[in-house]
Amino acid sequence: MEISTQIKHCTINIAQPRALLHLSFAFFALFWQSTLVDKVRILDERQNINKTDPKVYLIMVNFNVDLEGKTVLVTGAAGFIGSNLVKRLFHTVEEIKVIGLDSITDYYDIKIKYERLNEISALNRDWLFIKGNLADKALIDQIFEEHKPAVVVNLAAQAGVRYSITNPGSYIESNLIGFYNILEACRNNEVEHLVYASSSSVYGSNKKVPYSTDDKVDNPVSLYAATKKSNELMAHAYSKLYNIPSTGLRFFTVYGPAGRPDMAYFGFTNKLVKGETIKIFNYGNCKRDFTYVDDIVEGVVRVMQHAPEKQLGEDGLPVPPYTVYNIGNNQPENLLDFVQILQEELVRSGVLPEDYDFEAHKELVPMQPGDVPVTYADTTPLEQDFGFKPSTPLREGLRMFAEWYKEYQQKS
DSSP: OOOOTTOOSEEEETTOHHHHHHHHHHHHHHHHTSOHHHHHHHHHHHHTSOTTSSEEEEOOOOOOOOOTTEEEEEETTTSHHHHHHHHHHHHHOSSEEEEEEEOOOTTSOHHHHHHHHHHHHTTOSSEEEEEOOTTOHHHHHHHHHHHOOSEEEEOOOOOOHHHHHHOHHHHIIIIIIHHHHHHHHHHHSOOSEEEEEEEGGGGTTOOSSSBOTTSOOOOOSSHHHHHHHHHHHHHHHHHHHHOOOEEEEEEOOEEOTTOOTTSHHHHHHHHHHTTOOEEEGGGGOOEEOOEEHHHHHHHHHHHHTOOOOOEEOTTSSEEOOEEEEEESOSOOEEHHHHHHHHHHHHHHTTSSOTTOOSGGGEEEOOOOTTOOSBOOBOOHHHHHHHSOOOOOOHHHHHHHHHHHHHHHHHHO
């Protein structure tokens, strides 16, 4: 085995002592060649190995983007994932400036968005929030020219599959024109890494599960999915033509405290509290790879620190420094089981009374346009490259949501 600080995709079977010995030599060589910060990171990666897997991954792509002392632009900073990412960066990076951009649309209750921003401001860090539209090219250009972000994390988008059926224009403006503006700004202002949100929706109604980033994704079943697939194609073209390192992240059904009210777990809770009936689609025969927001953010932060390497091909032109990862829990849950756990945790936290009649407030209905029966992430490349996969159990995540919701109820 070649000893290198860029050891990648080295997989061994723990039943092979000689291979394990070589692995140890490579690990210690990598460890002692690293900085103190990297040593901590390497040990953390090593301790997080999945002990139940008969394979051990020493992997670790080279972390070639140092966030210390850098300016990072996070679009969608008032959103669910964006706000949690900003807080995580401030908690873990000693010196960092974060520029947050968000248009604060009324797609859902803006009060939650402002509460998220207030939590960030309360940290008293080097934080600048700009309220503006991603489709405003002049504004995007101005942000890049004035602040020169080294890393860009594009999380701004018009979300929601069903909403895209009745409001397609919003998706074209934000998800296509807005992303084009980001790509153009990255072309004209050199950045170390562009990370952007894609979605599990790009897999459409693929029959093969789990969904792999090697699968074809040419048959979207909603406009939302089509815009996310378009983002990946646009990023690939810009990576090829202008040598912009870019990484797309296909998120799978993100949930957690202070999330999006249009998501099932939050919407169901709101309805149950009001005594209304919740609709369970496809008669409950759906499975979703529910992924806790902290796991999503952990994946984003790790990915931010490794930009795909710039290389030249045999033709002398750039090989696109481009890649895509799934970030999902790798464990799809049946929708009826999900509802059962949710109701148990809502009772436990005191959001709903113990004698609440759930059966009287549930309605099983057919599949809706744009929906798919199952989502299921293959996270092998993420595990191999970063030594990480989401792992928060659904009950634990819903318990944290229910406890947050109880406090939210009391403040409302």
